Amino acid sequence: MQGLHIHGIHHAYGENAVLDNVSLTVPAGELVCLLGPSGCGKTTLLRIAAGLEKLQAGRIAIDETVVAEPGSELPPEARQIGFMFQDYALFPHLTICENVSFGLFCLSKRAAYDRAMEMLSQVRLTRQADDFPHTLSGGQQQRVALARALAPAPRLLLLDEPFSGLDSGMRARIREETLTMLKQTNVATLMVTHDPREAMYMSDRIKVLGANGQILQSARPVDIYYKPVDEYVARLFGPVNLIRGPVHHGGLESSFGVFKTDDISDGVNMRVLIRLEGVVLHNGNAHQGDTPVDVLSAHLLGDSSIVHIRVREGPNRGAEFRARVPGSFDPAESGQVWARVDRRCAFQYYEKAGDR
Amino acid sequence: MTVQRTMAGPIRGRRSPWRPWRDGWTVGTLLVGGLAVSPILAVTYLAFTPGDDIWRHLAATVLPGYIATTLQLMAGVGAGTLLIGVAAAWLVTMCRFPGRRIFEWGMLLPMAMPAYVIAYVYTDILEYAGPVQGLLRDLFGWSGRRDYWFPEIRSVGGATAMLTLVLYPYVYLLARAAFLAQSVGVLEASRSLGRGPWRSFFTVALPLARPGIVIGISFALMETLNDFGTVDFFAVNTFTQGIFDVWMNMNNIAGAAQLASILLLFVAVVVLSERYARRKQRFHHTGGKIQPLPAYPLHSGRAVLATAFCAATVLLGFGLPTLVLLAYAWRYFDPALAMEILGYAGNSVQLSALAGVLAVLAAIVIAYSVRIKGGLLLKAVGRLAAFGYAVPGAVLAVGVLYCLGQLDNGLDGVMRDRFGVSTGLLFSGTIAAVSFGYLVRFLGLSLGTVEAGLGKITLGMDGASRSLGRGAAATMRLVHLPLMRGSVLTAGLLVFVDCMKELPMTIILRPFNFQTLATFVHQYASDEQLGEAALAALSIVAVGILPVVLLSLVIAKSRPGEVP
Numbered sequence: 001m002q003g004l005h006i007h008g009i010h011h012a013y014g015e016n017a018v019l020d021n022v023s024l025t026v027p028a029g030e031l032v033c034l035l036g037p038s039g040c041g042k043t044t045l046l047r048i049a050a051g052l053e054k055l056q057a058g059r060i061a062i063d064e065t066v067v068a069e070p071g072s073e074l075p076p077e078a079r080q081i082g083f084m085f086q087d088y089a090l091f092p093h094l095t096i097c098e099n100v101s102f103g104l105f106c107l108s109k110r111a112a113y114d115r116a117m118e119m120l121s122q123v124r125l126t127r128q129a130d131d132f133p134h135t136l137s138g139g140q141q142q143r144v145a146l147a148r149a150l151a152p153a154p155r156l157l158l159l160d161e162p163f164s165g166l167d168s169g170m171r172a173r174i175r176e177e178t179l180t181m182l183k184q185t186n187v188a189t190l191m192v193t194h195d196p197r198e199a200m201y202m203s204d205r206i207k208v209l210g211a212n213g214q215i216l217q218s219a220r221p222v223d224i225y226y227k228p229v230d231e232y233v234a235r236l237f238g239p240v241n242l243i244r245g246p247v248h249h250g251g252l253e254s255s256f257g258v259f260k261t262d263d264i265s266d267g268v269n270m271r272v273l274i275r276l277e278g279v280v281l282h283n284g285n286a287h288q289g290d291t292p293v294d295v296l297s298a299h300l301l302g303d304s305s306i307v308h309i310r311v312r313e314g315p316n317r318g319a320e321f322r323a324r325v326p327g328s329f330d331p332a333e334s335g336q337v338w339a340r341v342d343r344r345c346a347f348q349y350y351e352k353a354g355d356r
Numbered sequence: 357m358t359v360q361r362t363m364a365g366p367i368r369g370r371r372s373p374w375r376p377w378r379d380g381w382t383v384g385t386l387l388v389g390g391l392a393v394s395p396i397l398a399v400t401y402l403a404f405t406p407g408d409d410i411w412r413h414l415a416a417t418v419l420p421g422y423i424a425t426t427l428q429l430m431a432g433v434g435a436g437t438l439l440i441g442v443a444a445a446w447l448v449t450m451c452r453f454p455g456r457r458i459f460e461w462g463m464l465l466p467m468a469m470p471a472y473v474i475a476y477v478y479t480d481i482l483e484y485a486g487p488v489q490g491l492l493r494d495l496f497g498w499s500g501r502r503d504y505w506f507p508e509i510r511s512v513g514g515a516t517a518m519l520t521l522v523l524y525p526y527v528y529l530l531a532r533a534a535f536l537a538q539s540v541g542v543l544e545a546s547r548s549l550g551r552g553p554w555r556s557f558f559t560v561a562l563p564l565a566r567p568g569i570v571i572g573i574s575f576a577l578m579e580t581l582n583d584f585g586t587v588d589f590f591a592v593n594t595f596t597q598g599i600f601d602v603w604m605n606m607n608n609i610a611g612a613a614q615l616a617s618i619l620l621l622f623v624a625v626v627v628l629s630e631r632y633a634r635r636k637q638r639f640h641h642t643g644g645k646i647q648p649l650p651a652y653p654l655h656s657g658r659a660v661l662a663t664a665f666c667a668a669t670v671l672l673g674f675g676l677p678t679l680v681l682l683a684y685a686w687r688y689f690d691p692a693l694a695m696e697i698l699g700y701a702g703n704s705v706q707l708s709a710l711a712g713v714l715a716v717l718a719a720i721v722i723a724y725s726v727r728i729k730g731g732l733l734l735k736a737v738g739r740l741a742a743f744g745y746a747v748p749g750a751v752l753a754v755g756v757l758y759c760l761g762q763l764d765n766g767l768d769g770v771m772r773d774r775f776g777v778s779t780g781l782l783f784s785g786t787i788a789a790v791s792f793g794y795l796v797r798f799l800g801l802s803l804g805t806v807e808a809g810l811g812k813i814t815l816g817m818d819g820a821s822r823s824l825g826r827g828a829a830a831t832m833r834l835v836h837l838p839l840m841r842g843s844v845l846t847a848g849l850l851v852f853v854d855c856m857k858e859l860p861m862t863i864i865l866r867p868f869n870f871q872t873l874a875t876f877v878h879q880y881a882s883d884e885q886l887g888e889a890a891l892a893a894l895s896i897v898a899v900g901i902l903p904v905v906l907l908s909l910v911i912a913k914s915r916p917g918e919v920p
Contacts, residue, residue, distance in 0.1 A: 042763030052819045076822035083823035089816030093838045
């Protein structure tokens with residue numbers, strides 16, 4: 001199969017293991033995101049795939065050619081990859097055009113120039129072709145780096161935190177442009193980021209890398225958001241509310257009704273994590289599962305509001321929750337407010353030692 | 357916006373993927389490093405080779421004298437450079453007085469003056485028949501030697517003064533950098549806690565700058581141990597002088613090597629203290645924002661004193677000797693002699709340029725290998741290869757001669773066995789031998805400069821180039837070399853200038869009857885023919901000014917608060 005195949009990578013710096021039996025596949029034309037906290041070894045994996053870091057254990061193949069096994073590694077220049085660095089690493093002594101044609105040395109001068117200009121036109125920078133990198137804005141530099149990496153039509157593109165150097169206003173636009181361009185080139189892309197929203201926006205598939213160096217979950221963005229395998233992954237994608245308590249008769253009773261479980265036995269503590277949008281508020285007539293709440297405060301974020309509530313009745317009486325509601329929310333006008341939990345946004349785990 | 361991927365496969369051609377000799381960088385580094393280390397190993401080896409029982413003879417006769425004199429000289433030069441260098445650096449960075457901006461770079465000028473040249477000049481001025489004593493005799497009506505006391509310039513004290521006058525800039529440079537790197541905050545904190553400027557200097561600024569100062573003094577001491585021209589002329593019996601004596605006059609290479617190996621111990625102590633200081637230096641930067649340093653304006657008397665101190669130092673170390681040489685060169689100018697000197701200058705330039713190019717190439721190979729391959733072995737080789745800079749030229753010359761002699765004999769043997777031809781001494785006593793010696797001695801200098809230049813290029817540059825399909829060599833050529841062109845040129849220039857000034861190795865290793873500017877000056881000035889030597893000496897000084905100009909430019913360009 002075309003694309004990148006990484007199998008059984010172990011990597012350690014001295015005693016400190018940063019990658020533990022990591023395997024993943026990036027099919028041609030797909031964008032896979034490696035998501036994890038900083039310092040968890042995701043950039044290391046990228047550098048091993050590129051051949052910039054020595055492989056310690058495991059195997060890497062690109063388009064069915066093995067490029068790295070212990071004892072026999074292709075140097076990075078023979079792997080036909082594109083790598084985009086976090087700081088872009090544009091050559092300061094070369095013009096934009098020379099930067100982009102740097103990897104095109106197998107073409108004739110003319111052909112290399114044409115190809116470079118073609119890439120620059122795709123990122124709308126033909127006018128800057130003869131400028132030097134330091135005269136460009138951050139967003140322009142990012143686009144040059146992308147054009148340079150893609151110019152030799154690599155078999156695999158590796159992106160290391162490609163948007164972290166941009167301010168938030170520009171980031172969304174560049175992200176969109178980059179995605180469009182990658183989808184058109186149909187290149188297998190492995191991207192590293194610590195920003196869950198970025199991962200969800202960009203990728204066909206997300207791999208969550210834990211601090212222990214293991215891949216915790218690998219799934220489509222929608223699955224990883226709505227079916228996180230554990231509390232760590234769930235919390236990675238945003239703040240949550242927590243309900244905890246022992247299981248009785250196959251379920252945990254709460255003010256929002258019973259959270260049923262098949263695999264947690266009676267007497268064991270269960271934890272229910274509820275995303276903020278999973279707490280649904282309304283002030284109409286009460287339905288089954290609704291519970292009356294007091295509104296403590298509301299904070300408008302623009303497109304949505306965060307509302308602090310306190311449960312009035314039932315097992316969670318007195319407990320405080322946070323809810324995200326669309327648009328603005330005025331506590332004074334809302335009258336009696338009811339809350340219920342959208343079960344798609346509630347995730348149940350048994351409590352492990354050390355959970356708080 | 358369309359991206360074509362119609363071409364069959366990636367654009368980049370498939371290059372032969374794996375080359376067994378791609379470790380050429382490692383091989384090259386081991387080779388160059390091995391070459392650079394071999395003379396030092398040879399000296400050590402020779403020292404332990406039982407020869408005629410010269411060792412006991414040396415120990416009983418001259419050795420204690422050598423040790424005492426060398427220690428005396430080192431102590432004197434160490435104290436002298438410390439005082440002058442630190443005082444000048446403090447005045448120039450922290451105080452404001454007339455001429456400060458000029459002295460900022462002017463204090464470096466004596467660096468251009470080789471110690472042996474200044475020694476010839478001052479001897480000429482201060483000896484019994486010289487103008488100073490003559491004037492004193494005329495003024496006071498003394499008639500002879502017994503009527504008055506005058507310090508003897510040809511003594512350990514004289515040598516100390518000469519070496520101090522031209523070596524203090526090392527301490528000045530590093531102390532200045534250390535003072536500039538200090539955050540203003542610490543000094544202001546000290547003042548706010550009630551300590552005056554003097555106490556703040558001694559209790560805060562000086563201790564913080566100590567590692568830099570120690571490094572500067574180590575450089576000065578290495579040069580002191582290396583010096584041959586001054587001590588030879590003054591007949592001061594240091595180790596370097598002793599090596600020459602045992603060798604040239606007693607014709608005993610084992611004895612010379614044994615002396616050389618003891619000298620290596622002295623060197624080791626200096627190098628270790630330098631390394632130690634360097635390690636500590638890292639912890640001494642307390643971080644924080646570096647602001648332009650506050651200036652203490654000096655007024656009236658103090659300002660005059662500061663200006664006088666700086667001016668006198670530069671005048672004694674550079675101005676006066678240059679003037680004397682100029683006067684001599686003018687008076688003794690002779691077209692035939694000038695043509696002769698031009699020829700020697702040609703020799704010097706050729707040799708030094710060759711050595712400069714070799715040293716830069718070797719430094720690039722070593723520094724780049726360490727960068728891309730890493731590994732303890734390569735790093736160790738890099739360190740060892742740089743060690744030659746600390747080793748006195750006379751010691752290295754002994755090693756170089758031995759190595760080349762072995763090579764020549766081996767080659768000769770093989771050629772005679774195989775082809776019945778004797779090649780004789782192919783390398784010994786040739787230009788190749790001298791350039792090899794220069795390379796071994798100054799590789800450390802070029803390596804340090806190239807490493808610094810390479811270190812400023814982020815590793816992302818390597819990664820970007822390699823991932824775009826360029827190999828290690830192409831990356832060096834297309835990315836690193838253009839980016840560190842300045843460092844490479846500086847390295848070449850520094851080695852070139854040091855080779856132009858070099859004396860002890862050149863004397864030992866040069867081909868028969870081969871003169872460079874330095875050997876010519878040494879020969880004539882030792883014969884008290886300073887007039888004939890003046891033009892050549894001035895040429896050496898003129899070349900020596902190049903790196904001073906370079907350093908001044910760096911100082912001038914650096915913004916306030918920035919360490920050049």
